[in-house]
Amino acid sequence: MDTDGKPLATRIATGVGKILFSLRTKKLPEQMLLRSNQGSARKVLLLKVGAIGDILMTTPLVRKLSKAGYAVDYAVGVFSHPILVGNPHLRELIVFDDNLIYGKQKSIIENLKLIKKIRHNNYDLILVLDKSWMAGIYAWFCSVFKKTLRIGFDRQGEGFANNVSIPYLQNKHDSLSYLDLAIPLEAVYDEKNKENWKMDIFLKxxxxxxxxxxxxxxxxxxxxxxxxxxxxxxxxxxxxxxxxxxxxxxxxxxxxxxxxxxxxxxxxxxxxxxxxxxxxxxxxxxxxxxxxxxxxxxxxxxxxxxxxxxxxxxxxxxxxxxxxxxxxxxxxxxxxxxxxxxxxxxxxxxxxxxxxxxxxxxxxxxxxxxxxxxxxxxxxxxxxxxxxxxxxxxxxxx
The missing domain is CATH 3.40.50.2000 (Glycogen Phosphorylase B;)
Structure with a gap:
C-alpha cells in the first residue's frame, strides 16, 4: 500500500486492466448520448454492493433517472435492500448475497446465476455505482457481446472496464458524485436545489x-x-x-x-x-x-x-x-x-x-x-x- 492508501492489488489490477481494455471504442460517449437523445437507451440497471448509507445516497440518482423517463432496476446486496423497498422510482429490485462480488466466500455458481439474470434482462445501460475496478469487471461480464453500455466511476484509473467513466475525486458530497453519473445522459442537476440531492425513503x-x-x-x-x-x-x-x-x-x-x-x-x-x-x-x-x-x-x-x-x-x-x-x-x-x-x-x-x-x-x-x-x-x-x-x-x- 502506497502513501495515498491505494492497495497494491488495486495498482496491479488498474495497470493490467488499462492494457486489456485499451481497444474499446473511443467515440462511445458521443454514441451513447446520441442513442439516449433518440430515446433508444431507456432500460437501466444500477449495480451496487454497499452499506445502507451508501445506498441511500444513490436514491437522488434513482429519482433523477426515473423522472427523465428511464425504467430503472437496481441490483443490490441483501443487507441493504430493505432501504429501497417501496421506492416508486424503481421498477425491480434484483437482490443478491453481499458476499458475491467482494466477499471472501465467493460462489462461482451463484455469481453465474446473477450474471445470467442481468444479461437476460437486456439492459440498455448499466450504471456501476461502486468505485472499485472489480465492480466494473462484473458489469462487463453482465454486458459483454451485448449492446449494453456501462457508465461508472474512475477512481485513479479503476474505471478501465467502463464505456464512459466519471472521475471520482471525493471532492464533493457522495450524493452529488452519484448524480454525476447521469450527466452523460444529459440529466443535469443543481446542487443548490434541495429537490435534487435529498435522499428518499418511503414509509408505509x-x-x-x-x-x-x-x-x-x-x-x-x-x-x-x-x-x-x-x-x-x-x-x-x-x-x-x-x-x-x-x-x-x-x-x-x-x-x-x-x-x-x-x-x-x-x-x-x-x-x-x-x-x-x-x-x-x-x-x-x-x-x-x-x-x-x-x-x-x-x-x-x-x-x-x-x-x-x-x-x-x-x-x-x-x-x-x-x-x-x-x-x-x-x-x-x-x-x-x-x-x-x-x-x-x-x-x-x-x-x-x-x-x-x-x-x-x-x-x-x-x-x-x-x-x-x-x-x-x-x-x-x-x-x-x-x-x-x-x-x-x-x-x-x-
Missing amino acids: PEDRKFAKRFFQQLHLSKQTIGIVVGGGKNPGQSFNLKIWSKERYAELIGQLIQKYDVLLLGGPSDKEDAEFVMQAAQEQTAQTAMKRKTKHKLHKLVSAVGETSIHQSIALMERCKKIVCSDSGPMHMAATVNENIISIFGPTDPNVYAPLHKKSRYIWKEDCACYTIFGTHTTCTPGMIDKTQAEDVLKALR
Whole structure:
C-alpha cells in the first residue's frame, strides 16, 4: 500500500486492466448520448454492493433517472435492500448475497446465476455505482457481446472496464458524485436545489402509526432528542473508528435527560452498547444529584434499540426534534426524514458524507480525513473521534 492508501492489488489490477481494455471504442460517449437523445437507451440497471448509507445516497440518482423517463432496476446486496423497498422510482429490485462480488466466500455458481439474470434482462445501460475496478469487471461480464453500455466511476484509473467513466475525486458530497453519473445522459442537476440531492425513503402508513403510538404510550414529548448509539457494522466490515464511544454517549445523555426526553435508536448489534449507555447515564445523573443535594426531576430515557424494523426506526427518527449520531447508516436514515441532525465525525470527511440540510450540523476535530478515497484507514488513530466532547454536542444542540 502506497502513501495515498491505494492497495497494491488495486495498482496491479488498474495497470493490467488499462492494457486489456485499451481497444474499446473511443467515440462511445458521443454514441451513447446520441442513442439516449433518440430515446433508444431507456432500460437501466444500477449495480451496487454497499452499506445502507451508501445506498441511500444513490436514491437522488434513482429519482433523477426515473423522472427523465428511464425504467430503472437496481441490483443490490441483501443487507441493504430493505432501504429501497417501496421506492416508486424503481421498477425491480434484483437482490443478491453481499458476499458475491467482494466477499471472501465467493460462489462461482451463484455469481453465474446473477450474471445470467442481468444479461437476460437486456439492459440498455448499466450504471456501476461502486468505485472499485472489480465492480466494473462484473458489469462487463453482465454486458459483454451485448449492446449494453456501462457508465461508472474512475477512481485513479479503476474505471478501465467502463464505456464512459466519471472521475471520482471525493471532492464533493457522495450524493452529488452519484448524480454525476447521469450527466452523460444529459440529466443535469443543481446542487443548490434541495429537490435534487435529498435522499428518499418511503414509509408505509403503519410505520408512522407505530411511531405515533410509541411516543404516546411512553409519553415522549415533541422535544425528544434521538440518540443513535453504535453503528458502523456492515457485512464484511466493521468500522468502529468512526463511531463515538459509548462512554461519550453516556456522558452526553446524563446531561441531556435533565432537560429533554431521550430516545435511544439502533439495530440489534447495538443493544449491548445501549444497555451500557442507559445504566451509565442514570448512574451519572444520580451522582450529580447527590453532589448537589437536590432531587431534580429527570426526563425520560427510553430505548428502542434492536426492537424495531428499519422503517419503524426511521419513523421514530422523524418524530424526534433532533438526532445525534456518528457517521453511519442511521445518520443517513435520519437525514431522509429529519433536517436537524448533529453528526460526529472522526476519520471520515463530513464534506463527503454529512447530511446536507442547512439545519444540520457536524462536529469534526480533524484537519483532514485519514480514511482514504480507497476506503483504507491504516493511518487513523484509535479513539480519535472521542476528541469531540459531550459539551461540544450540547453546544450544537442549543
